[in-house]
Amino acid sequence: MNNIERIVKVDIGLKTAPISEQGFNTILVAGPHVFSLARVLSCSDPDDLLDDGFKDTDPIYRAVVQSFSQSPRPSAVKVGRRQVDGVSLTVADVKPTVQYTVEIGYRDAQGNSASKPYSYTSDANDTAADILTGIAAAITADAEAVVTASVAGSTLTLENKIAGTPYTVKASANLAIASYEAGAETIAQTMAAIVNEDNDWYGWLITSRTQADILAAAQWTEGTEKLFGTAIKESGALDLSSVADTGYKLKEMNVFRTFWFYHRNADTQYIEAAEMAKCFSYSPGAETWSNKQLAGVTSDQLTGTQLNAVKAKNGNTFESFGSVSITQNGKVAAGEWIDVIRFRDWQKSDMQTKVFRQFVVNPKIPFTDGGIGIIQNEILASLKAGQAAGGIAPTEYDAEGNAVPGYSIQVPLSTEIGDNDKANRVLKGIVWSARLSGAIHAVEISGSLSYSI
Numbered sequence: 328m329n330n331i332e333r334i335v336k337v338d339i340g341l342k343t344a345p346i347s348e349q350g351f352n353t354i355l356v357a358g359p360h361v362f363s364l365a366r367v368l369s370c371s372d373p374d375d376l377l378d379d380g381f382k383d384t385d386p387i388y389r390a391v392v393q394s395f396s397q398s399p400r401p402s403a404v405k406v407g408r409r410q411v412d413g414v415s416l417t418v419a420d421v422k423p424t425v426q427y428t429v430e431i432g433y434r435d436a437q438g439n440s441a442s443k444p445y446s447y448t449s450d451a452n453d454t455a456a457d458i459l460t461g462i463a464a465a466i467t468a469d470a471e472a473v474v475t476a477s478v479a480g481s482t483l484t485l486e487n488k489i490a491g492t493p494y495t496v497k498a499s500a501n502l503a504i505a506s507y508e509a510g511a512e513t514i515a516q517t518m519a520a521i522v523n524e525d526n527d528w529y530g531w532l533i534t535s536r537t538q539a540d541i542l543a544a545a546q547w548t549e550g551t552e553k554l555f556g557t558a559i560k561e562s563g564a565l566d567l568s569s570v571a572d573t574g575y576k577l578k579e580m581n582v583f584r585t586f587w588f589y590h591r592n593a594d595t596q597y598i599e600a601a602e603m604a605k606c607f608s609y610s611p612g613a614e615t616w617s618n619k620q621l622a623g624v625t626s627d628q629l630t631g632t633q634l635n636a637v638k639a640k641n642g643n644t645f646e647s648f649g650s651v652s653i654t655q656n657g658k659v660a661a662g663e664w665i666d667v668i669r670f671r672d673w674q675k676s677d678m679q680t681k682v683f684r685q686f687v688v689n690p691k692i693p694f695t696d697g698g699i700g701i702i703q704n705e706i707l708a709s710l711k712a713g714q715a716a717g718g719i720a721p722t723e724y725d726a727e728g729n730a731v732p733g734y735s736i737q738v739p740l741s742t743e744i745g746d747n748d749k750a751n752r753v754l755k756g757i758v759w760s761a762r763l764s765g766a767i768h769a770v771e772i773s774g775s776l777s778y779s780i
Contacts, residue, residue: 335682337675350527351673352607354394354600357407357517358387358534359509361414361496364432364440367525368406376406380497380504386534390597394604396623401604405528407521412510414496416483418455419503425449427458427502431466431485432495433473442495443469459483509535514543522551529672530554530603536594538573545577545585545660552672554665556599558588564642565589565633574640577660583668586616586659588643591627598624598645602654606666611673612718615766616665617657621645626652657768667763670718678709694749696741702754703738710734710761720762734761 355367362380370376373392381388387406394404416429427449432442447461456478463476463483473494474485482505487494490511498504509517514533531553533544541557548555563572570579574587590598601621606614626647629637634655637644643656657665682705685692692698710733713719720733736759748755 331679331683334686335679337679337682351529351611351669351676352401353403353405353528353530354401354603354607355405355407355521355528355531356387356390356394356534356597356600357409357521357531358390359409359411359507360385360387360406361411361494361504361507363408364434364493364495365524366408366521368408369403370406371403382504386597389595390532390534390600393597393600393623397601397604397608398622399608401607404604405525407517407531408493409509409517409533410491410493410512411507412487412490414485414507415505416459416485416496416498417481417503417505418458418501420501421449421453421455421458422501423449423451423453425501426499427462428499429462429466429483429485429502430497431472431474432497434493442497443472445469445472455481514540515547518544518547528553529669530556530607532556532597532599532603534597536560538576541573541587542576542580545580545582548584549580549582551584552675553584554603554669554672555585556587556603557585558590558593558596558598560589560591560593564640565629565636567632567636567639569636572640574637574642574660578640578662581661583659583661583663586643586665588645588654589627589629589637590624590645592625596624602643606669610716612666612670612713612716612764614666615657615768616643617654617766617768619654620652621654624652664766666718666766670713670716670763673716674709674713674718677712678706681705681709694741694744694752694754699738699741699754702757703736706736706757706759710736710759713761717764720764731762734759 370391373388373395376388376391391404394401426446428444428446430442430444432440435441445462445465447458447465449458459478463478466472466474466476473492474487477484485496496504533540544555559573561572563569564574569575577585577587588598590596598621601624602616602619605619605621606616624645626645629644629646634644638656641658641660641662643654645652645654659665659668682702685701685705692701710719714721714733722733723731725731739756
């Protein structure tokens with residue numbers, strides 16, 4: 328895989344494959360489903376998923392709805408597919424002389440999308456089990472079918488013949504897809520396949536709420552330049568002495584790219600999707616992830632002891648303050664602010680892209696002061712963009728009136744660079760620093776009232 332870092336390497340340390348500008352505002356919801364062979368779908372409205380076959384009770388649909396419920400709403404949300412190896416179907420309505428059809432989608436030998444319908448027409452005496460047995464017989468009779476079919480009671484189960492092979496299921500209205508679950512594929516395998524197909528997104532979440540999946544997702548994300556969000560409703564998260572809850576374990580892992588919420592309705596709501604959608608509506612550097620109002624999400628009423636337990640584990644909450652509900656904390660599990668992580672990733676991508684462009688548009692960049700100046704100007708342009716976005720502080724003045732710049736850069740002269748580096752055509756020694764603008768989350772004010780001042 329081509330990697331821009333072979334040509335332009337940017338490292339940004341926090342002393343407290345680039346994504347597009349749009350990508351830094353894009354969410355990906357990863358979960359199991361059987362409605363597309365593609366690893367990644369992009370939807371501009373939740374109804375797109377209903378058209379594809381999702382139910383309004385599906386976790387993926389709920390998470391996507393939570394994203395689009397915010398104002399301003401995202402222009403698109405992406406859905407990443409976890410592999411499903413088994414699907415269960417039931418009969419929604421038993422009627423005589425009616426055709427029941429299951430259409431199986433797959434990729435043919437050439438890799439093209441294809442599908443086959445398997446049908447059974449009921450008679451007057453058929454039961455639900457008879458109908459499903461008839462469909463199973465049609466599938467079994469097709470030696471080229473990509474799935475096997477078996478019936479137990481009133482449930483038809485489909486399994487792919489080769490584990491890990493994707494397939495889709497489309498059922499006629501008189502049938503219902505009862506259940507499907509992620510197969511043996513690990514989170515890391517799922518995400519590797521998703522990234523290979525579409526890497527232009529930044530924030531992501533999984534529909535699973537199991538601790539093993541969350542920890543695996545956090546571990547995978549730490550080796551990338553992405554941001555992972557999740558939520559838990561474990562009572563241990565509210566107990567400072569608990570060392571078994573997911574929040575404690577995420578903090579223990581010291582992950583800088585995962586944030587988590589305690590949320591009592593985490594099993595049916597996806598507060599992390601709402602938070603990402605809300606904050607992604609701002610440019611990187613222009614937002615903080617605390618004090619945000621979220622639409623379509625229930626708030627929690629926590630005691631001081633419970634809140635302190637969540638904060639001690641670097642978790643986040645959504646609480647009511649009178650008639651207003653807002654998020655609190657705004658940190659990743661390792662304790663850094665979420666907005667700082669996002670801004671750092673954007674600054675790196677922006678600087679890398681700007682410098683890389685000069686290698687493309689120029690016939691050559693000479694190893695002279697003029698050539699070094701070309702690189703310097705692009706770095707300065709990126710830092711100015713970061714300042715304009717609000718991530719880097721503006722030039723300010725101390726109590727004595729001395730200017731305190733928002734950023735500074737040191738660039739070597741051509742004559743100061745060793746012959747070996749020039750022979751290898753690698754420019755080293757460029758160092759810059761910048762002051763984060765930070766954010767105010769709370770205020771302490773003191774005053775007094777008297778008849779004279």
